[in-house]
Structure formats: C-alpha cells, structure tokens
Amino acid sequence: MLEETLRRAFHDRVELTPAGTDRAEDIIHRNRRSRRWRKGFTTLGALLAFALLVGGVTGWQLLRSPRPGYDSSVFAADPTALPQPATSASINAHEVAGLGLDLRIGDLLWTTDGRRLDLGGFGAVDRAYRVPAGWLFGSTGGVYLQPVDGLPVQIAPEGSRWSVSEDGLRIALVTGGKLSLADLSREGAKPIGTATVPADAAPTAMLGTRVLVAGNAGSSRGYEFVTVNDTAGVASPVWNPTVSGVFGIRSDIAVGLARTENQEQLCLAALHPDGPTMSIRPTKVCGLASPAEGLAHSLSPDGGWLAEPAGDELSLFSVDSALAAGDTAAKKCAAAGVRSPIWVDSSTVVAAYDGGVVRCQTNGVRKLLSVPKAAGSAWDLVPRLGSTEG
Structure with a gap:
C-alpha cells in the first residue's frame, strides 16, 4: 500500500517537471536576435x-x-x-534720382528712373550722354546708341571722332577723312550730308549744317566752321590757331576761348560763322583754362551762363553780361576739388567734388549731394542733352 502510494507520487512529479533545456537551441535563438x-x-x-x-x-x-x-x-x-556687397546690387535708385542725372560706373549705368544698363558689350565705355533718343556712348568698339526701348545701334565704327549737339538731336563725326552730320532717332542715325576734311580733323560744335571743326594748324590746333550738306564736297578749312577750345552754342554763335594778341591769356569769346572764315569777338573774361578738345558742354542749355571750375570753387559767368557789357563778375560756388560741371537746366549746374556732388544755382543757392557709397570713387555723372521726356 505504501509502495503504491510512493509510486504514484513519483509518477505525478515526473509528469509535472518540464523537460530539460536544449542549450544549442538557446544559442541559435540568441544569435538570430543579435543579427537582427x-x-x-x-x-x-x-x-x-x-x-x-x-x-x-x-x-x-x-x-x-x-x-x-x-x-x-x-x-x-x-x-x-x-x-x-556687389556694386550692382547696392546702388539705390532713389539715391541716383536725387542727383538729377544718370550715374555711370565704368560700363554700367544707373538711370534716374531706376534702370540699370550695361553698355560694355562693345568695349570699354569712355563717355556717355543722355539724349532724347536714348543713351549715346563711345567705346573702344565705336559709337553706339542705346534706345529707350530696343537693342543698341551702331552709329560710327571704331576710331571715329565725334561730337553731339547741345540738344542731343544731331551727331557730327569724322571717319576716314569724311565729316558726316546726321539726325539721331531711336532707330539710329539718319545722314544729312558729308564733306571731305583733313584726316586729323575732329568735330566740336554744330550750328545748323555748319560744324565747328578742329585741325592741325602748324605746331598747334586751330578751329574753323565747315558746311555739311547733301552734296558731298571737299572742305579746305584754314584753321584759326587763335581759338583754343569750345564751350557750347548760344543762339547763332559758338562760345569758346580765344588767345589775346600777346598770347598770354585765354579769354571768353564769341565765334561767328559769318563769312568764308569765322570772326572772333573776345570778351574781358580772361584767365580761363582751356577745355579738352571737343565740346565741353559747360554752357547752360540757353547759352546764358558758363560754369568754370577752378581749384575749390565753381565760377558762374553770365555770358549775356560778358558779351554785352564786358562784365567779368562771377558768382562763386565753393566745393573742394570741384570738376566736370554739367547743367541740369538753364539756372542749375551740378559738378563732382571731393565729397560727392555739389549743386549750384545762378541765384546763389548751393547744396551738397551724396553719391551712393557703393559707387566708390570711379564714377561719372551723365550729361543730359535736350528733352528726354518719354
């Protein structure tokens, strides 16, 4: 009885005890988990x-x-x-508009109406003007017109000598010994006439179809008027060495500089195209510096005032008073290192100076203007010739 009881208890214990663990299977499972x-x-x-x-x-x-x-x-x-900062992105259109004239930095031009023009597609730009048809500029590749709308148009080839009229409507140029006169429009230049001139001739001012031309006069340069019309002719100007430079046009005369009889001074003078050779009427406004050859555009649009920089001041002479009464008085506008005056209208002139731009008026009002800092020091104001509205 006892033996039977012990046997059943042992049997039950064996039945309830789990089977022994397989170590190989455990290792396989652990390796699989590690790989995962x-x-x-x-x-x-x-x-x-x-x-x-x-x-x-x-x-x-x-x-x-x-x-x-x-x-x-x-x-x-x-x-x-x-x-x-890049210069092209740092020029503020409002700052340019405040100058009253377009601003040129090398081949790039910022306009008073907010445009940015790259004029360098035909070579380095050496001068530019705002004219009614657009922007007229000279470069190492020739003379071009950038219309207000459209692509640039070539006006003259490389090596041409040229000048633009005070109203911006005409251009005179010498190419290969030919003096040409043409009207400017947005389509380009429309020829008026030509004349054969000495190869060293260079045009300056224009009075109708008469062009005041400079040429070699012995060891110096002289000036004379040449008529250009639709009948090509050969001009044989007798260069007048008394004339030393041209400021601009007033009514039916040119205003320039003429040497005194003793050759000691240069005086303001009226240059009349009233005969086979021009006549010269000097004034008592003397001691002026000779402008570079070419038209200086330093007369006001109506020809009534002359702006003459000298040292640290800009002198404004009344051409009317100088021609009529021999008046030598001038209004002074102080600005350190003032240079390159440009007339905005008949009573207002602006000029670069060491600190930016100075604006002077014939009534004595003076104001200093700031040039955008990003422009640096190598900048120029662009002269505006004639009406550019529209």
Whole structure:
C-alpha cells in the first residue's frame, strides 16, 4: 500500500517537471536576435549617413550659389572670407534720382528712373550722354546708341571722332577723312550730308549744317566752321590757331576761348560763322583754362551762363553780361576739388567734388549731394542733352 502510494507520487512529479533545456537551441535563438539588432543598427546608420551627406551637399550649394547683392567669387578664392556687397546690387535708385542725372560706373549705368544698363558689350565705355533718343556712348568698339526701348545701334565704327549737339538731336563725326552730320532717332542715325576734311580733323560744335571743326594748324590746333550738306564736297578749312577750345552754342554763335594778341591769356569769346572764315569777338573774361578738345558742354542749355571750375570753387559767368557789357563778375560756388560741371537746366549746374556732388544755382543757392557709397570713387555723372521726356 505504501509502495503504491510512493509510486504514484513519483509518477505525478515526473509528469509535472518540464523537460530539460536544449542549450544549442538557446544559442541559435540568441544569435538570430543579435543579427537582427546589428542589421537594424546598420540600416539606421546608413540612413543617417545619407541624410548628412545630402544635407552637406545642399548647404554647400547654397553657399556657392550667387545671391543678389553678394559676390560669389569671394568663396572661390577663400571659403572662410565673408561675402562682399556687389556694386550692382547696392546702388539705390532713389539715391541716383536725387542727383538729377544718370550715374555711370565704368560700363554700367544707373538711370534716374531706376534702370540699370550695361553698355560694355562693345568695349570699354569712355563717355556717355543722355539724349532724347536714348543713351549715346563711345567705346573702344565705336559709337553706339542705346534706345529707350530696343537693342543698341551702331552709329560710327571704331576710331571715329565725334561730337553731339547741345540738344542731343544731331551727331557730327569724322571717319576716314569724311565729316558726316546726321539726325539721331531711336532707330539710329539718319545722314544729312558729308564733306571731305583733313584726316586729323575732329568735330566740336554744330550750328545748323555748319560744324565747328578742329585741325592741325602748324605746331598747334586751330578751329574753323565747315558746311555739311547733301552734296558731298571737299572742305579746305584754314584753321584759326587763335581759338583754343569750345564751350557750347548760344543762339547763332559758338562760345569758346580765344588767345589775346600777346598770347598770354585765354579769354571768353564769341565765334561767328559769318563769312568764308569765322570772326572772333573776345570778351574781358580772361584767365580761363582751356577745355579738352571737343565740346565741353559747360554752357547752360540757353547759352546764358558758363560754369568754370577752378581749384575749390565753381565760377558762374553770365555770358549775356560778358558779351554785352564786358562784365567779368562771377558768382562763386565753393566745393573742394570741384570738376566736370554739367547743367541740369538753364539756372542749375551740378559738378563732382571731393565729397560727392555739389549743386549750384545762378541765384546763389548751393547744396551738397551724396553719391551712393557703393559707387566708390570711379564714377561719372551723365550729361543730359535736350528733352528726354518719354
């Protein structure tokens, strides 16, 4: 009985006891779990590395790509350098408008109405004018007109000598010994006539179809009027060496400088085209500096005033008073290093000076104007000739 009881108890214990654990199977399971974890970490690491690579490339491209107002070449030269403001993006249109004239920096031009024009497509620009048809400019490649709307038009080839009228409606030029006169429009130049002149001739001022031309007179230069019409002819001007420069046009005369009899001074003079050779009527306004050859455009649009820079002041002479009464008085407008006067209207002239631009009026009012800082020091105001409305 006791034996039977013990046998059943032992049997029940054996039935309830779990089977022994298989170590090989445990190791296999652990290895599988380890491989799954390693695979997960490897995939996650690859994804993170790819994200960092894409982010880095994108960031570098953003740094390398040009942005308005900055010069991307700075990064090409030195990746640690800070970007510098680009001149083209730093010129404020309102600042230019306040000057009253367009602003030229090298081949680039900023206009008072907010345009930015690149005139350098035909070579380095050496001078430019705002005329009714657009912008007339000379470059190493020739003379061109940039219309208000449209593409540039060539007016004259490389090497031509040229001058534009005070109203901006005509151009006179010498190319290959031919003096030509033409009307300017947005389509280009419409020829009026030609005349054969000495190869060294250079046009200055225009009075109708008569062009005041400069040429070699012995060891110096002289001036004479040449008539240009639709019948091509040969001109044989007798250059007058008494005349030393031309300021502009007043009514039916040119106003320039003539040497006194003793050759000691240059005096303001009226140049009349009233005969085979011009006549000269000097005034008592003397001691003026000779302008460079070519038209100085330093007379007011109506020809009534002359702006003459000298040292640290701009002198305004009344041409009316000088011609009629021999008056030598001048209104003074002080500005350090004043130079290159340009008339805005018949009573207002602006000029560059060491601190920017000075605006002077014939009634004595003076105002200093600021040039955009981004313009630096190598800038020029663009003379405006004639009406440019529309």
